[in-house]
Each structure stands twice: as structure tokens, then as C-alpha cells.
Amino acid sequence: MKLERACADVISDALLERLRTILPEGQGGKLIAQAYDGAAVMRGATGGVQRKVQDIYPTAHYTHCYAHQLNLVMQKATSHIPQISHFFSDMGGFASFFTKSTKRTxxxxxxxxxxLPSASSTRWNFNSRAVNTVYEHKDDLVRCFQTIRNSDAFDGQTNREAGGFVRMLEDDSFCFFLNLFHKIMPHVDILYSQLQRRNxxxxxxxxxxxxxxxxxQNIRDAVPFLVGDEEYRGPVQEPAPKRRRTLEEDRQHRLAEEVCDTIMTxxxxxxxxxxxxxxxxxxxxxxxxxHRRKFPDRALETTVEAYPSLDKARxxxxxxxxxxxEEFQNCSGALALxxxxxxxxxxxxxxxxVSLLNILITTPMTTAESERCFSTLNRIKTFLxxxxxQDRLNALAMLSIxxxxxxxxxxxxxxxxEKFASQKDRRAKFLYK
Structure with missing residues (x-):
């Protein structure tokens, strides 16, 4: 359906019109959830789409896509500290430097x-790839930039930029934050994948x-023992030889602890x-x-308030x-139970x-999967x-997704x-005169 405008009124009217055909009158309680990516027009508590839908369907509780929320957590943790913001800005410069010239590449x-993968402000797995690549190939990158800087085949601006990247990769502060985020990013990637699981x-x-x-918290506890490129082997073993940290190292450690605290908070x-x-x-x-020692009455009250169709006593x-x-205690989640x-x-x-489990299992946790379908469509159906x-588009999209x-x-x-070869009249026969 093509919308005239991307405003809350137009989007909500289109959704409600479609929902009326799906849910007959009197069955509105079957709509238990709605999930969006967190854009203001969608999540607005007073005038957003989720509010307008919930005014008609009270049990359609809004869920902010958790994968998008993780991106917001990382953006907050890295944007409010100028030094960390500058670090990721510098990280984005590596890929940009090489994409400008085939000679550099x-x-x-x-x-x-x-x-070198490009960084992204909205997809933190892209930043993770950039951090890991620079960390793992740092020495090779230093030699690469030194070769470009000392070569006569490049212009003066390219030589100056290459020299700047050499100094950056040899800077203690940059190396410290590179080491820190090389330890943080894998855990962010794991959680990012977990939040996008279908089940x-x-x-x-x-x-x-x-x-x-x-x-x-473990990474935060290890920050005092994290020094430059030195490999961390646990909070018990301090780097040898033991020495007093400089004021710059103290500042770096405070910033690292602040990053971890911000992420956790x-x-x-x-x-x-x-x-x-x-x-x-x-x-x-x-x-x-x-729960067996003390029944969670408050959680039960909240549950029945959210889903009035449930019988509280039963x-x-x-x-x-x-x-x-005891047989139920081994169930690790709603689906397992x-x-x-x-x-x-x-x-x-x-x-x-079972009714409550059906609600919990079908409540959408993320909208990333549907967005990937649109991304796939953009890759398949290009201008050329x-x-x-339509049949070919559907088939290619299904194979890609x-x-x-x-x-x-x-x-x-x-x-x-074999299926293709067994078909008859696969191509028209051209006759040349």
C-alpha cells in the first residue's frame, strides 16, 4: 500500500484499516503487541502510531525493537565522551582513505x-568489523601507510594523510581505546545476534x-590492568614490571571505566x-x-492488568x-516450557x-528481520x-532471504x-537469413 505521507495519522489509519479486515469486531483482544524501530513518528507516547493503535486495541502493547535499542546504547556510550567519539571518527577515516583511490587500494x-570495512552510526556490527580489522592488521597498516607516505607515486595530500594515519596508529591513547573496544565489541556482536533470533x-x-x-562488568574490573597493546590475562596478574601509571594512563582508565558504566547503565x-x-x-x-518460597503476586497483578483475558485465580x-x-525448573525459556x-x-x-506462553512466544522482540527483507529487495531489484x-523477483528474494x-x-x-535442463522450449529459436 502506497501512503500519501509518512506521518502518524496516515500510517495508523492504514494499519487500522487493515486490522479491521483481519480482526472482526469483538476480537480486538487477540492483538497483543506491536513492534517498531523507535522512530518518533512510530513510538510517540501521545501522538505516535503505537499510541493511536493502542487507543483502539488496548492490549496491543508496544515493544521498541531490542536490536535498535542496543544500537542506541552503544551510541550513547560513545557519543557523550569526546575522546571516544573522536576515536570512532578516526576509525571511519581508514576505510574512507582507501575508497578514494584505486592506487591506494x-x-x-x-x-x-x-x-577495511566502513563504520556505521546505526549498525554497530559494522563498527565491530572496523575495530577488529584495524586491531588484527595494525602492524601491516603502519607499513602500508609508511609505503604510501614515502612513495613518489602519490600527491602531497595523500602523503600527508598517510603520515597522519601512521602517527595515529602509533599513538598510545588510540592504541589503548583500540584494545578496549576490541574486547567490548565481540560481546556486543553476540548480544546483537541473540536479539535477532527468530525464536x-x-x-x-x-x-x-x-x-x-x-x-x-568483567571488562570494567580489568580496565586497571589494560595497558596499550598488552594482552590482558585476568585481573589477578598485573603487568610486569610493576610501575606507577602516568597521568595520561589514569585519564584513559577513567574514560574506559566510564564507557563500561554507561553501557551497563x-x-x-x-x-x-x-x-x-x-x-x-x-x-x-x-x-x-x-517463586515457590514466595509467590510473585505483584508480577501476577501486572500480567493480568496487561492481559485481562487471563483468569487470575486459575x-x-x-x-x-x-x-x-522440579521437572519444570530445567526449562530455560517460554518456548521450552x-x-x-x-x-x-x-x-x-x-x-x-499455555495462553500466557502463547502471548510471550508471539510477542515480537525485534523488527530487524523485516528490515533485512527490504534491504534484500533493494539489492535484487536495482535500477538496471x-x-x-514478479515471479522472478519473488524467487530471487526467497533464495536470498x-x-x-x-x-x-x-x-x-x-x-x-537438472530441473532447468529437463524443461522444454527454454529459449526461443533464432533464425538467421
Missing amino acids: AVLDEMVAHR CDSIYIGGAMQAFIRRM HATERFAFTKHLVSATLLQGDLFQQ LKTELSLIYDN YQVLMANNLQDTFAET RNTMA EKKMARGIHDFNSRVI
Whole structure:
């Protein structure tokens, strides 16, 4: 559907019109969630699309895409400290330097044999690639820039820029932050992947966030022992020989601790339990022992308030039985508990619990997958391929989106070739006179 304008009123009217055809009158309670990327027009608490939809469907609770929230956490942690902001600005200059000239790229390919990925302010996995590449190939990059600077084949501006990059890579402060973020970024990448899993639920995300914050705390505790390029081997072993840190090193360590504190603080705030995440704590297996000693009445009240279709008394009875049964304590998430109940044909016995599990499992946690579909479409249907028919577009899009599945099919390529070869009249016959 083509919209006249990208404003909240037009978008919400289009969504509501479509929802009326999907949900007949009286069945609005089946719409339990809505998820967007956090743009102001979508997430606005008073005039945004999510507010206008929730005015009609009260149980359609809004979820800010968690993958986008992680990007916002990293942006906040790196933008409010000028030195860190300058560091990532400098990181972006490496790829920019080589993309401006094929002669520069030729030297890079010869001496480093690895291209430098571009950084991005909205995709932090791109920044992770840039940090890791510069960290792993730092010595080769120094030689590459020195070769360019000392060569007569380049103009004066190129020589000056190459000299600046040499000084940057040899700067103690730059090397310290490069080492720091080389340790932080892998954990960000892991969490970023976890937040985009198709089968993730709020219980799984809660556990992933707790593990991420613990890892950030470990890195923060190790900051006093992090010196330049020196490999960190744990907070117990101090670098030898023991010496007093300089004022510059003290400043670097304070900034590193501030970065870790900011990441942990904003991650905790942005991923704080909303109503549907509070509901998830009722079914979190590692809390069953605690819930058995003291039933989580407040979480139950919040859950029933968020989803009025649930029977409070019956749900409490069923949860009490689940907490007393040790077999359920090994369930690591909502999906695992749901599968146990269904496998043992207990869906009628624990009907309200199954209803709550259905809500938690189907609540969208991220919108990144749908955005990747649009990105795929942009790559396939370009200006030069604008005359592509719909059937071919659908087939290519499906192959691109589900490439992992296609690669896992045995003899997929051979079977496609055989199918193509078996068809008749594959091409028109041209007659030359």
C-alpha cells in the first residue's frame, strides 16, 4: 500500500484499516503487541502510531525493537565522551582513505591483503568489523601507510594523510581505546545476534542481557590492568614490571571505566522489564525455587492488568503447581516450557499458563528481520533490473532471504540445474537469413 505521507495519522489509519479486515469486531483482544524501530513518528507516547493503535486495541502493547535499542546504547556510550567519539571518527577515516583511490587500494591489497570495512552510526556490527580489522592488521597498516607516505607515486595530500594515519596508529591513547573496544565489541556482536533470533522470547532476552552486563562488568574490573597493546590475562596478574601509571594512563582508565558504566547503565534502563517482560518472570525456570518460597503476586497483578483475558485465580493455581514440580525448573525459556507442556499433553490442565506462553512466544522482540527483507529487495531489484517480472523477483528474494536453508539442502544446485535442463522450449529459436 502506497501512503500519501509518512506521518502518524496516515500510517495508523492504514494499519487500522487493515486490522479491521483481519480482526472482526469483538476480537480486538487477540492483538497483543506491536513492534517498531523507535522512530518518533512510530513510538510517540501521545501522538505516535503505537499510541493511536493502542487507543483502539488496548492490549496491543508496544515493544521498541531490542536490536535498535542496543544500537542506541552503544551510541550513547560513545557519543557523550569526546575522546571516544573522536576515536570512532578516526576509525571511519581508514576505510574512507582507501575508497578514494584505486592506487591506494592496490597498496592495501598488496601489503595488508584485507579490505577495511566502513563504520556505521546505526549498525554497530559494522563498527565491530572496523575495530577488529584495524586491531588484527595494525602492524601491516603502519607499513602500508609508511609505503604510501614515502612513495613518489602519490600527491602531497595523500602523503600527508598517510603520515597522519601512521602517527595515529602509533599513538598510545588510540592504541589503548583500540584494545578496549576490541574486547567490548565481540560481546556486543553476540548480544546483537541473540536479539535477532527468530525464536527468542522475553525470558531468553532477559537472560542474554544479564549475561551481557556481567561480561561488561568483567571488562570494567580489568580496565586497571589494560595497558596499550598488552594482552590482558585476568585481573589477578598485573603487568610486569610493576610501575606507577602516568597521568595520561589514569585519564584513559577513567574514560574506559566510564564507557563500561554507561553501557551497563543504559542497557539496564532500556531493557528494563516492561509489562510483558514482567509477565515473563512468572515462567523463568531459574526463578521457580524463589517463586515457590514466595509467590510473585505483584508480577501476577501486572500480567493480568496487561492481559485481562487471563483468569487470575486459575493462573495462580497453575503456576503454583509448576513451581512445585522440579521437572519444570530445567526449562530455560517460554518456548521450552511450552514444548514440555504440549509434549506431555498438559495444555488442558494448564490452559491459562499455555495462553500466557502463547502471548510471550508471539510477542515480537525485534523488527530487524523485516528490515533485512527490504534491504534484500533493494539489492535484487536495482535500477538496471527494473523490468524484472514478479515471479522472478519473488524467487530471487526467497533464495536470498533463506540462503542458509538453501545451502543446507543436499545437492541443491545440481537439482536446480537438472530441473532447468529437463524443461522444454527454454529459449526461443533464432533464425538467421
